[in-house]
Amino acid sequence: MNTNKKRIAIMVGAGFVPGMNAVIKGAALAAGQLGWEVVGIRDGFEGLLHPKHYPEGGLLPLTPQLIENLDPSTGSVLGQSSRVDPFHVRQINADEMVEEVDQSDELLAKLKAEKIDALISVVGGQGLTILYKLHGKGLNAVCIPRAIEGDVAATLVSFGFNSALSFTIDMLDKARQAAQAARKIAVVEVLGAQAGWLALQAGIAAGADAVLIPEIPCDLQKVAARLKEKMTTRRSYGLVVVAEGAKLVDNAKAGTDKPSTLKASLSPLASGDNSSHVIQRSGHAAETVASRLQLLIAEETFPLVVGLWARGGNPTAVDRQLGLAYGAGAVQALNTGQNGVMVAFVPPAIKFVPLAEAINKVRTVPPDNEFLKTAQSLGICLGN
Amino acid sequence: MSNQSTTPSATTGIVLNIQRYCSHDGPGIRTNVFLKGCSLRCKWCGNPESIRVKPELSYDPKKCKGRECSLCLKDPFPKGAFYFTEGEEGPVKVNWDLTSGCDEALCSLCPTGALEMYGKTMTVDEVLAEVEKDASIYRSSGGGITLSGGECMLQPDFSAALLKGAHERGMNTAVETACNVPWANIEKVLPHVDTMLHDHKLTIPERHKKWTGVGNERILANFKKAYETFPNTEFIARTPLIPGVNADEEHIRAVLAFIRPHKNVIDYELLPYHRFGLGKYEYLGKVYELDDYKTPSDEVVKHLQAIIDEAFGRTGQRAPAAK
Numbered sequence: 001m002n003t004n005k006k007r008i009a010i011m012v013g014a015g016f017v018p019g020m021n022a023v024i025k026g027a028a029l030a031a032g033q034l035g036w037e038v039v040g041i042r043d044g045f046e047g048l049l050h051p052k053h054y055p056e057g058g059l060l061p062l063t064p065q066l067i068e069n070l071d072p073s074t075g076s077v078l079g080q081s082s083r084v085d086p087f088h089v090r091q092i093n094a095d096e097m098v099e100e101v102d103q104s105d106e107l108l109a110k111l112k113a114e115k116i117d118a119l120i121s122v123v124g125g126q127g128l129t130i131l132y133k134l135h136g137k138g139l140n141a142v143c144i145p146r147a148i149e150g151d152v153a154a155t156l157v158s159f160g161f162n163s164a165l166s167f168t169i170d171m172l173d174k175a176r177q178a179a180q181a182a183r184k185i186a187v188v189e190v191l192g193a194q195a196g197w198l199a200l201q202a203g204i205a206a207g208a209d210a211v212l213i214p215e216i217p218c219d220l221q222k223v224a225a226r227l228k229e230k231m232t233t234r235r236s237y238g239l240v241v242v243a244e245g246a247k248l249v250d251n252a253k254a255g256t257d258k259p260s261t262l263k264a265s266l267s268p269l270a271s272g273d274n275s276s277h278v279i280q281r282s283g284h285a286a287e288t289v290a291s292r293l294q295l296l297i298a299e300e301t302f303p304l305v306v307g308l309w310a311r312g313g314n315p316t317a318v319d320r321q322l323g324l325a326y327g328a329g330a331v332q333a334l335n336t337g338q339n340g341v342m343v344a345f346v347p348p349a350i351k352f353v354p355l356a357e358a359i360n361k362v363r364t365v366p367p368d369n370e371f372l373k374t375a376q377s378l379g380i381c382l383g384n
Numbered sequence: 385m386s387n388q389s390t391t392p393s394a395t396t397g398i399v400l401n402i403q404r405y406c407s408h409d410g411p412g413i414r415t416n417v418f419l420k421g422c423s424l425r426c427k428w429c430g431n432p433e434s435i436r437v438k439p440e441l442s443y444d445p446k447k448c449k450g451r452e453c454s455l456c457l458k459d460p461f462p463k464g465a466f467y468f469t470e471g472e473e474g475p476v477k478v479n480w481d482l483t484s485g486c487d488e489a490l491c492s493l494c495p496t497g498a499l500e501m502y503g504k505t506m507t508v509d510e511v512l513a514e515v516e517k518d519a520s521i522y523r524s525s526g527g528g529i530t531l532s533g534g535e536c537m538l539q540p541d542f543s544a545a546l547l548k549g550a551h552e553r554g555m556n557t558a559v560e561t562a563c564n565v566p567w568a569n570i571e572k573v574l575p576h577v578d579t580m581l582h583d584h585k586l587t588i589p590e591r592h593k594k595w596t597g598v599g600n601e602r603i604l605a606n607f608k609k610a611y612e613t614f615p616n617t618e619f620i621a622r623t624p625l626i627p628g629v630n631a632d633e634e635h636i637r638a639v640l641a642f643i644r645p646h647k648n649v650i651d652y653e654l655l656p657y658h659r660f661g662l663g664k665y666e667y668l669g670k671v672y673e674l675d676d677y678k679t680p681s682d683e684v685v686k687h688l689q690a691i692i693d694e695a696f697g698r699t700g701q702r703a704p705a706a707k
Binding site: 085092096097098100126129132133359361362364366 | 423437463538596
């Protein structure tokens with residue numbers, strides 16, 4: 001054991017993911033074993049940058065008593081911030097003017113003043129870039145990926161994914177029952193702006209007729225043909241699962257096989273697949289697929305959106321374990337002298353990946369993936 | 385912000401764009417000079433590239449040649465700022481959080497012009513030289529220069545020097561402002577202004593804060609003080625008309641009640657909300673928050689315009705076209 005006593009801080013980025021408290025608990029327990037002191041920063045970096053907003057203090061000491069009774073099913077004990085970017089903090093200045101200021105130096109100075117030796121950050125894709133920049137300015141940082149859609153590269157499984165998957169399957173089961181009763185085709189949109197892991201795995205588990213994912217541009221003619229084959233007088237319903245970032249091969253519109261995202265097709269002036277201008281609202285993908293399918297088949301279609309519902313709720317047993325493991329893994333990284341790394345779970349091992357290698361990458365479903373093969377062998381149409 | 389040097393003509397400011405042959409922002413044919421930096425964050429903003437004070441990167445993916453070029457993945461471009469996703473073709477992707485090191489010199493290395501900078505530092509003389517190209521048109525049309533933004537009052541020394549120089553050259557001068565700045569800034573600029581176009585965006589302070597980021601108490605106080613301190617300046621009130629935000633009688637009547645006691649407020653114009661700025665959000669890597677909002681119907685615009693016309697003692701006038 002490293003006997004060098006440390007004082008470390010934990011912060012949580014934007015967006016709730018089931019299992020967040022398990023991560024915090026895992027880090028605090030592991031640090032406690034080393035005799036380290038652990039504090040949590042409230043609401044992203046807010047607790048540190050603006051402690052006056054918190055009468056009870058912007059830093060929360062993660063004492064054994066607090067950790068012992070931490071409820072895994074509630075929201076993060078540290079709260080969250082919609083913005084975790086200290087390089088562009090929007091504020092109203094003394095002249096009542098709105099401005100964006102760079103508070104990164106102030107943040108680093110405050111961490112130093114609080115005698116924080118290292119920071120554990122639970123962040124998503126953009127947060128990884130921010131921590132990479134802060135690390136470049138001298139911050140000792142270890143990141144834990146928060147990727148409910150399973151799309152952060154370099155780690156195979158993120159905490160929260162299993163909870164979202166279980167919930168999504170549950171919702172798809174209900175949608176299938178509703179479609180069965182109404183003799184209609186349910187088109188259900190699920191999380192997955194960049195990667196189709198949730199849609200694919202949930203679609204397989206729920207027995208979907210078709211699964212549309214961002215990685216495979218979809219021809220709705222083929223989906224319609226498959227639905228026609230499967231629908232009989234004895235089975236007059238259908239279930240189509242659509243990841244929110246699914247793409248269509250829009251022959252009629254473009255005159256080529258160039259795919260366009262469903263969201264971008266509804267964003268005037270956005271340039272399609274590579275557009276940064278993608279409307280961050282759920283429901284468009286399901287509506288588009290349902291209405292276009294309706295033109296191709298006789299049975300009635302209806303859109304449903306699981307969307308953000310999958311981000312809440314209790315963590316599953318898998319995610320509790322993963323959360324604790326990720327938290328403990330981050331402390332292990334610091335204890336072994338790692339810095340500027342992301343904790344990755346590549347079964348059976350916990351690994352540490354340099355942040356420079358973790359950013360700008362998305363973990364998508366590769367063409368030879370076993371889940372794709374399984375879907376195909378089960379007769380699930382992927383629209384290709 | 386603007387750099388006040390020893391001679392006003394050498395004063396520098398950050399200019400976003402110089403647009404010739406404009407006809408909606410003051411009398412006659414005009415040249416609009418858009419300055420960088422804004423002290424509001426209106427959710428409907430049609431000029432998102434004007435918000436930040438400093439020059440910033442713009443990226444047009446439609447011009448990018450993709451992997452066959454890949455120049456921006458190498459030195460001297462910032463590491464990680466540009467990248468390709470494994471297995472994907474198409475234009476390069478941008479990690480906007482890592483682009484702060486980009487400047488005009490770097491952008492000039494992009495062979496297709498996909499990378500550009502919004503905004504550059506210019507002297508008063510440089511701007512006026514450009515504006516003076518249409519001096520004969522200003523003389524025949526009664527036009528001149530209009531400073532817009534962003535918020536031109538955020539660069540008061542530069543703006544004042546520009547307008548003073550324009551006056552000396554015989555041009556009509558106008559500014560387009562929201563006046564969310566300290567009074568000292570306005571006091572510097574307004575002595576050189578013939579017409580001030582000023583935005584009454586929302587009347588109720590809480591709603592103003594919700595849609596623009598700050599309350600409107602100081603703004604209204606500045607308007608009132610400007611009307612009274614500069615009686616010879618012409619003021620034209622304006623409202624960007626957005627259904628669901630301010631396209632209602634209540635707002636229009638409240639603005640009329642505010643401006644009508646002041647005789648130097650000569651008009652109140654409606655600017656029906658448009659979505660022309662949407663594409664620019666993409667170039668900046670930003671997301672437009674008002675996507676669900678529509679342009680106001682002709683019926684609504686006509687109805688509200690009739691209220692204004694009545695207040696100004698006019699009848700049968702058409703609503704002004706979108707800015």
